[in-house]
Amino acid sequence: MSDPRLAAGLRAAASKPCLLCGRRAYVGAVYAPDAASQRRVCAPPGKLRMVVYSLCRQCFRLPDKVRRAEDAIFAQVAADADRN
Numbered sequence: 162m163s164d165p166r167l168a169a170g171l172r173a174a175a176s177k178p179c180l181l182c183g184r185r186a187y188v189g190a191v192y193a194p195d196a197a198s199q200r201r202v203c204a205p206p207g208k209l210r211m212v213v214y215s216l217c218r219q220c221f222r223l224p225d226k227v228r229r230a231e232d233a234i235f236a237q238v239a240a241d242a243d244r245n
């Protein structure tokens with residue numbers, strides 16, 4: 162882990178509730194969308210955006226946790242965009 166902002170983000174994620182169900186966090190994770198999905202997380206042009214989140218123990222065991230997390234992140238970004 163060489164990026165200090167990423168390390169700080171992961172530490173912050175540990176204090177957030179689970180992205181999928183709101184229970185207490187078990188692990189911090191980073192979602193780095195591919196180039197095609199960068200627009201969906203509102204990355205500024207020419208920049209890459211990563212989203213730090215956390216999962217509880219139960220959700221971390223789900224076989225499709227990555228897809229569920231992506232869906233939740235896209236839904237959250239869309240909701241944030243609607244509010245602004």
Ligand SMILES: [Zn+2]
Pocket residue numbers: 179180181182183184216217218219220221
């Ligand atoms: Zn959970």
